[in-house]
Amino acid sequence: MREPLVLPAPAKLNRMLHIIGRRPDGYHELQTLFQFLDHGDTLRLSSRSDGELRLTPKLPGVAAEENLVLRAARALQQESGRRLGADIHLEKRLPMGGGLGGGSSDAATALVGLNRLWALGLPLERLAELGLALGADVPVFVRGHAAWGEGVGERLTPVELDTPWFVVVHPGVAVSTPAVFGAAELTRHTPPITMARALQGGASSWRNDCEATVRRLYPPVAEAIDWLSERAPSLLTGTGACVFSRLPREVDADRLLAEIDGRWPAFKARGLNRSPLHEVLGFNS
Numbered sequence: 001m002r003e004p005l006v007l008p009a010p011a012k013l014n015r016m017l018h019i020i021g022r023r024p025d026g027y028h029e030l031q032t033l034f035q036f037l038d039h040g041d042t043l044r045l046s047s048r049s050d051g052e053l054r055l056t057p058k059l060p061g062v063a064a065e066e067n068l069v070l071r072a073a074r075a076l077q078q079e080s081g082r083r084l085g086a087d088i089h090l091e092k093r094l095p096m097g098g099g100l101g102g103g104s105s106d107a108a109t110a111l112v113g114l115n116r117l118w119a120l121g122l123p124l125e126r127l128a129e130l131g132l133a134l135g136a137d138v139p140v141f142v143r144g145h146a147a148w149g150e151g152v153g154e155r156l157t158p159v160e161l162d163t164p165w166f167v168v169v170h171p172g173v174a175v176s177t178p179a180v181f182g183a184a185e186l187t188r189h190t191p192p193i194t195m196a197r198a199l200q201g202g203a204s205s206w207r208n209d210c211e212a213t214v215r216r217l218y219p220p221v222a223e224a225i226d227w228l229s230e231r232a233p234s235l236l237t238g239t240g241a242c243v244f245s246r247l248p249r250e251v252d253a254d255r256l257l258a259e260i261d262g263r264w265p266a267f268k269a270r271g272l273n274r275s276p277l278h279e280v281l282g283f284n285s
Contacts, residue, residue, distance in 0.1 A: 002047050005117055008276045009109040010040035011100040011168075011269065012140065013237045013244055015161060016198065016206030018190040028181055031192060032149045033206070034140045035161050037168070038276060039269035041092050041106055043069070045113045048085030053077070055088045059096070068107035068134055075130045076114050076122075084118045095170050095265070097177075099238030101137045108141030109277055116281060124283075144278035148195040157195060162203060163271040165253040167232075167245045170265045171224040175214060175240040183213045203246060204233065211236040224264060231256055 014032050021029040048054070053073045055064070064070055069088060077084055088110065094102030111127045114120075124142055131138030136152040147156040180186065187209040198206070214236055215222035221236065224243050228234035232245040232252070247253045253268040260266045 002117055002119075004044055004046040005113050006042065006044050007109050007113045007280055008040055009043055009102070009105040010141075010272070010276050011037040011094050011102065011105065012137070013037065013166065013168075013271070014099070014208065015203065015235075017208040017210060017238065018193070019186065019188050019209045020190050020192045022188050027152050028188065029151065030149065030153050031190075031198070032153055033146070033159065033161065033198065034137075034149055034153075034156075035146045036272040036275050037100075037166065037269035038272055039093070039168075039267055040276075041090060041094055041102060041109075043106065043109045043113060044087075044089040044091075045110075045117050046087040047117055048087055051083035051085040053086055053088070055090060057090070059090075059092070062096075068103045068138075069110045071134055072107040072110040072131070072138075073114055075133065076111055076118070076120070079122065079126075079130060080118065080120050082118075084114075086114060086117065095242065097174050098170055098242040099175070099236065099240045100168070100242055101141065101238070104131075104135045104137035105141045107131060107134050108138050111138075112142060112277060112281065141275065141277070144275035144283060146273040148198065159195070159199065160273055161199075161271065163273060164203075165247045165250050165268060165270055167228075167247065167253050167256045167260070167266055167268050168237075169224050169228060169243050169245075169260065171218070171220040171241050171243065172264060173218050173220045173241050175218055175221070177239045179217060180210055180213050180239045183217065185216070186210070186213045206235070208236045210239045214240045227263075228256075231259070
């Protein structure tokens with residue numbers, strides 16, 4: 001039996017997010033820049049000989065059939081056509097529904113990690129296809145490189161972004177993504193731009209089209225953005241609730257964390273263009 005794997009499931013930030021249209025199926029067409037953080041959840045994967053999939057601990061409020069990690073593992077079982085089992089222990093650090101991609105990253109680490117543990121040899125492209133059926137953000141974590149995303153975020157082009165330090169704050173509210181995307185005043189028709197233009201404009205030109213709507217619907221998010229923006233360039237990630245501040249040096253991040261001083265849950269992290277999952281598993285990306 002193979003040795004257990006202990007693997008990271010990193011957070012992501014949407015460094016920018018434009019909504020450029022709405023599709024007939026109700027989903028929105030996006031343009032976004034994904035970047036990883038050196039902070040996230042951890043999965044420990046061990047083989048089982050009885051074909052069972054067991055996840056510990058149970059996540060509060062998430063039914064087993066809805067858990068993305070188990071759904072990812074079942075999808076890989078089905079793809080393999082073999083009765084393969086695993087014990088999966090999930091150490092959760094990222095807030096659920098924070099806009100940091102925690103559930104999607106956990107699912108991606110399960111796909112990539114179990115593919116290695118079970119010696120299936122499936123290419124990342126196929127794992128990304130399986131991941132897309134679980135959620136639009138899963139493929140970027142499977143592919144493991146910072147990316148320009150289009151469509152619902154699944155059409156990915158690798159990019160190299162600046163890698164500053166970030167302070168990430170959770171304002172203490174749960175944001176409903178359907179409520180944000182269903183809001184009448186949401187900007188849905190930002191003119192499309194090219195990836196080259198987005199990169200040329202740089203971080204100071206990037207914005208999140210969801211931010212104005214989230215600020216109105218969730219005043220604690222507005223309060224956090226306003227407070228942080230007085231101290232550093234700050235932006236909503238995804239539909240929130242998390243907000244991030246961009247800082248040039250670790251000492252600046254430490255200083256901002258000290259000033260937050262428990263006002264909100266917060267952490268510091270470095271931006272990464274290559275996923276730590278891929279680093280651990282030795283992928284060339």
